[in-house]
Amino acid sequence: MYPVEEDGLLHPGKGGNRRRFNDAQIQSLESMFEAQTRPELRVKQQLAKNLGLQPRQVAIWFQNKRARSKSKQIEHDYRKLKMSYDALNSKLQTLKQEHESLLLQLQSLRKLTEETGDKETDEEGTSLGTEEKPNCTHQTSSPEFVLPQTNRPEAETGVLNIIDTGEGSFSSIGEKCEFETDGFFHNSCCSSQWWEF
DNA sequence: TTGTGTTTTATTGCCTCC
DNA sequence: GGAGGCAATAAAACACAA
Numbered sequence: 001m002y003p004v005e006e007d008g009l010l011h012p013g014k015g016g017n018r019r020r021f022n023d024a025q026i027q028s029l030e031s032m033f034e035a036q037t038r039p040e041l042r043v044k045q046q047l048a049k050n051l052g053l054q055p056r057q058v059a060i061w062f063q064n065k066r067a068r069s070k071s072k073q074i075e076h077d078y079r080k081l082k083m084s085y086d087a088l089n090s091k092l093q094t095l096k097q098e099h100e101s102l103l104l105q106l107q108s109l110r111k112l113t114e115e116t117g118d119k120e121t122d123e124e125g126t127s128l129g130t131e132e133k134p135n136c137t138h139q140t141s142s143p144e145f146v147l148p149q150t151n152r153p154e155a156e157t158g159v160l161n162i163i164d165t166g167e168g169s170f171s172s173i174g175e176k177c178e179f180e181t182d183g184f185f186h187n188s189c190c191s192s193q194w195w196e197f
Numbered sequence: 198t199t200g201t202g203t204t205t206t207a208t209t210g211c212c213t214c215c
Numbered sequence: 216g217g218a219g220g221c222a223a224t225a226a227a228a229c230a231c232a233a
Contacts, residue, residue, distance in 0.1 A: 018226085018227055019206090019227095019228085020204090020205065020227090020228065020229085021205085038220085056207095057206080059219085060206070061205095061206080063207095063221075064205070064206070064207085066220085066221085067221075067222080068204090068205090070221095
């Protein structure tokens with residue numbers, strides 16, 4: 001036993017000699033903690049008697065043990081949360097890349113349709129004239145490639161709407177990819193493989 | 198050996214519950 | 216109001232690199 005004062009506590013500054021509990025004591029305390037993290041007073045008193053400790057020491061041990069256990073649990077929860085955040089974040093980066101790639105592909109497609117459209121009108125020898133400019137209400141992220149609104153397939157409008165949303169609402173892409181487009185966008189929302197020139 | 202960081206035991210002060 | 220719990224902190228004991 002260590003030198004203790006009347007209050008059952010060690011007072012190193014007053015000549016007491018604090019010691020760490022021995023292995024057997026720790027083992028008993030640990031196994032009791034596994035059974036009960038907050039044992040009753042009687043249990044703590046009995047345990048103290050068995051281990052040759054003061055009841056107050058046992059009470060303090062349980063208190064400190066609960067604090068250690070809690071901080072370990074918090075660390076564990078934090079690691080778990082961080083792992084799932086990292087996984088989600090990397091998925092987001094992949095989706096962003098795909099989004100960028102799809103944007104580029106869409107631009108190429110527009111360019112192509114504009115070029116072929118111009119050729120057709122040249123061959124016919126007609127032009128729309130200044131009064132009959134197409135209704136260009138859609139401002140996309142690449143304003144230089146604007147398609148006429150008229151006769152635009154619904155699906156394409158859907159795609160443009162997605163693009164119009166910008167980064168802030170990027171998460172909506174998953175939902176908006178649901179529509180079908182005469183087979184054009186089948187299974188395409190999360191893959192850029194559909195467009196291979 | 199010693200300086201430094203970590204762990205463990207103990208204290209203090211505040212809060213809640215009965 | 217006393218008992219017990221918790222958070223914050225002190226300080227001793229320990230581990231370990233330089």
